[in-house]
Amino acid sequence: MTKEDVKNLIPTLISGQCRAEEEAAFQTWLQQAPEEELSEIMELYYDTMGNGDVMSSMPADFTSTLQQRIRSSIAPPQNNWPYVRVAAAIALLLSIGVAGYLLKPKSPAKLHTNAIITPGTDKAILTLADGTQVELGRQQDDSSIHIGSQVIRLDDSKISYNGDATAKNTFNTLTTPRGAQFQIILPDGSHVWLNAVSSLRYPVAFNEDNRTVELTGQAYFDIVPSTTPFIVKTGVTTIQVLGTGFDVMSYQEEGPAKTTLLKGSIVVETAGSRCQLKPGDQATYNENTAKLDISRPPVDEVIAWKEGEFRFNGISIVAIMRQLSRWYDVDIKYEGPPPTTAFSGNLPRKENVNEILHALEATEAAHFSIEGRTIIVRK
Numbered sequence: 607m608t609k610e611d612v613k614n615l616i617p618t619l620i621s622g623q624c625r626a627e628e629e630a631a632f633q634t635w636l637q638q639a640p641e642e643e644l645s646e647i648m649e650l651y652y653d654t655m656g657n658g659d660v661m662s663s664m665p666a667d668f669t670s671t672l673q674q675r676i677r678s679s680i681a682p683p684q685n686n687w688p689y690v691r692v693a694a695a696i697a698l699l700l701s702i703g704v705a706g707y708l709l710k711p712k713s714p715a716k717l718h719t720n721a722i723i724t725p726g727t728d729k730a731i732l733t734l735a736d737g738t739q740v741e742l743g744r745q746q747d748d749s750s751i752h753i754g755s756q757v758i759r760l761d762d763s764k765i766s767y768n769g770d771a772t773a774k775n776t777f778n779t780l781t782t783p784r785g786a787q788f789q790i791i792l793p794d795g796s797h798v799w800l801n802a803v804s805s806l807r808y809p810v811a812f813n814e815d816n817r818t819v820e821l822t823g824q825a826y827f828d829i830v831p832s833t834t835p836f837i838v839k840t841g842v843t844t845i846q847v848l849g850t851g852f853d854v855m856s857y858q859e860e861g862p863a864k865t866t867l868l869k870g871s872i873v874v875e876t877a878g879s880r881c882q883l884k885p886g887d888q889a890t891y892n893e894n895t896a897k898l899d900i901s902r903p904p905v906d907e908v909i910a911w912k913e914g915e916f917r918f919n920g921i922s923i924v925a926i927m928r929q930l931s932r933w934y935d936v937d938i939k940y941e942g943p944p945p946t947t948a949f950s951g952n953l954p955r956k957e958n959v960n961e962i963l964h965a966l967e968a969t970e971a972a973h974f975s976i977e978g979r980t981i982i983v984r985k
Contacts (some may be wrong), residue, residue: 607631609639721976723959726802726933728763730788733779735810742788766791767810781805784822785935787911792819796836797828799912802932803857824855825914829870843891843898847872852883853908859928866908874898914955918963920948923972927983934959938949941984947971 607615612635612722618624624632667876729743740751742760751758757768758778765780765788782788790798793811800806804823812818818837829836831849838845840856843863850870856863865874867883874881874889878895881889886905889898910917911933922944927938933955947969953962963974963981975982 607635612639631709658953689930721960721978723934723936723976723979725956725958726785726787726935728788729782730800731781731783732758732760732765733781735776743786750900760802762807764789764791767793774918776812777807778812779805783935784932792817794832794834794836795830799826801825815933821854821856823857824853824911826853826909827851841891842876844888845872846876847874853912857928857932862893864908865889866903868905868909910952911955916953916955918949918951920950922946922948923966923983927981928965928979930959930962935979939980939982941982943985944983945972945985 608832612632615624615628615632618628637819668847671877686840692917712749727743729741732740734740734751740760742765743762749760751760759766759768780788780790780800781915782802782804784803786802788800790797790800790806790808792808794817796817798806798819802823804821804825806821806825807817808819812834814834816835816837817832818839821838821840826837827838827847828851829847829849833848836847838847838848840854840863843856845852845865847870850872851868852870852872853866853868854863855866865872865883867885869885872883874883876891876898877896881898881900883889883900886902888901888903888908890901892899904919906913907917907919911929916926916929926949930936931938936959949966950972951965953965959981960976963976966972967974971985973984
């Protein structure tokens, strides 16, 4: 079956009117199709789902039939790969809003909770050099802090530094808790986006030799070009740039720090390794060899958080739950062994966690309940 054959089949597949041999051919195509074809078919699938004539012709058991199709699309584990591949049918549910169909009131809910857990917001804590802490967030009116001739401007989603600092070697720290994100314009004009549970320590004025900051957690950097190198320190790695855009993830629970270059050029160093990255490269510190490993992951997945999305590309429920824990400020508890299915698809970070869990539950590969601010996960 070709991609064009699948396109022509989508309306009858959704309405449950395709023949057995067409269904079998579609299942075969699901297991073999390249990612770019899956994405294109997802778009068409969603457009067709929005067609009123097709929707009205759907059989009453459409949801359960689709879930069965998902289960039948799961391939068995191979070699030492710990997670099975859930093919396009699951991605169709989780991508570009298709899960929204299953979240409508007429779709039976399985999630056991009366609580609604809302997504993270723009908020942070600014710690000044003298230890004073300033809470920043959505409800705050625009204001400013004057320190000598320097002005720190505060608004509901970012802070920025203007003017010259009189005190050298003076540092501020911007920290985001769980359920938060924030932005900062550094004294040189460079723009930094901080993800949840992250911290950036930086001088209120950069010196003539370097522009050095220290990061924990995750941030995206858009650095103003300069002959003065910009340096990011995170654990055992040091990243040096002149002007570029890149993402750094350095959460302890996510393992060794990862640096992903989107544009320009950077040098990543450790005690035993030094690599210059090209756009699309990702450097990961290998604790066994004390060197840097270079890979080329899907860049849109790496910076999805900055664009307001979760993008899952064949990742485990445990990895997904770590992201949800940070963004929704929730704890995670597993009852029994975690599900071993790999999930793929896109979901908006602006949704309540209940809707995210409901979409995941629609695959019937995992089940959830909520007690207070704890998500309980079971097979």
